[in-house]
Amino acid sequence: MITATEQPVIRDYLSYSAVRKFQNCPLKYRFRYIDGLAEDCVASSLIFGSAIHAALEFYFTAQMGGESLPTLDTLLEVYQQSWRDRSEDNIEFGKSETADSLHGMADRMLQKFLDSDLTQPEGRIIGIEEQFRGVLIPGLPDLLGYIDLLLETDDAIIVRDFKTSRSAWSQGQATDQSDQLLLYADLVRNIMPGKQLRLQFAVITKAKDPKVQLLEAVFDEGKLDRTKRIFETVWSAIQAGHFYPSPSPMQCPSCGYRNQCEAWRGNSVRKETV
Amino acid sequence: MSDKLNIGLSRKVGEANYGSRGASINLEVELDNGVLGDPGQLRDRVRDLYMLARQSVDDELQRPADASQTSHVNGNGHANGNGHANGNGHANGNGHASSNGQQPRMEVARATQSQIRAIFAITKRQGLDPNVLVRDRYRVHRMDDLSIREASALIDELKNGRTEVRS
Secondary structure (H helix, E strand, O other): OOOOOOOOOOOOEEOHHHHHHHHHOHHHHHHHHHOOOOOOOEEHHHHHHHHHHHHHHHHHHHHHOOOOOOOHHHHHHHHHHHHHHOOOOOEEOOOOOOHHHHHHHHHHHHHHHHHOHHHOOOOEEEEEEEEEEEOOOOOOOEEEEEEEEEEEOOOEEEEEEEEEEOOOOOHHHHHHOOHHHHHHHHHHHHHOOOOEEEEEEEEEEOOOOOOEEEEEEOOOHHHHHHHHHHHHHHHHHHHHOOOOOOOOOOOHHHOOOHHHHHHOOOOOOOOOOO | OOOEEEEEEEEEEEOOOOOEEEEEEEEEEEOOOOOOOOHHHHHHHHHHHHHHHHHHHHHHHHOOOOOOOOOEEOOOOOEOOOEEEEOOOOOOOOOOOEEOOOOOOOEOOEOOHHHHHHHHHHHHHHOOOHHHHHHHHHOOOOHHHOEHHHHHHHHHHHHHOOOOOOO
């Protein structure tokens, strides 16, 4: 029997990550967003990525506010505080990975960041971890998203996302992964009509010698429309209660719902609102 | 001390992509002696002022958004102009009104929360009152009413130490 450990999360919006979660495993979506079950463990990569993001957010906030720019030690302190904030979580580390080895990696990655052109973004910063919410498709809940860095130049609005990755990205990967940025750009396109929309991925690799990349993806209206149709279809499936396990050798080993998944014995079709 | 008459008018029109644009105007005029005691004359003055205001707002809304220098459009496409005109006590409906010196504005989006946080952080460091600053500089009552461009310009000024605040 599955028991909710906390109140179900009732949300009046959709997020990109929630929709992706449904696409990866509809049952995981149900456990997380409808039943409100806490995950038994959290992958270290998620906490690591959040901690690096927190350090980058701190850096650009200081820059935007005209403060003296943070040193590596300061950024590492922000990173470690982010880890401490998750100290009660059951963190699942990868093979030959420890908190210390990840901290060492953070040290190298943040140093590479400080040495790179990413510290001097093109144009003017107008948003850092900026929340945007709006109608994506009439009839669907609003889309809510956070833009890592929003920049304005004389002729463009730039939506920049920071990624930590095991390996360097190709241009093709940037194009393939651009659907999230397309949706976010669609949300902000009306704030300055007439300006070009540019999508950027700032990638820092998790390696002994980290690499820093800045890749641009094209704002493709056709792909944006296709992504919206995917959202529409996923929302229909959610409303129809189509929640089923989607076993994957890539996803299951680090999933925090393995016990609940094994205990699951099917569910009647139900209509839910999230 | 002379009597003053103040009227305001605002109008909003729909635009593509669920947006809208609007303009508003406030007119303040000094009344000639005796006008208050003559209801008919007072009504005529009020009617003339509204005619002037309506014409000005309509003219503003008919201008292309990128050509306008007096509309203030917020983040979701909504716009608020805020003209303040001083008449000469003889509002005769000829459409002439003089500006009170406020800089004309053309903005298209409200300040982001990041910008607002930055303004608060810098002004706190510099010992300035951010609310007084934006009220004096941009004649808005809330930081949220600043546009993105105004907020950017203010942040630049504050960072460069060029900002002065009336005490």
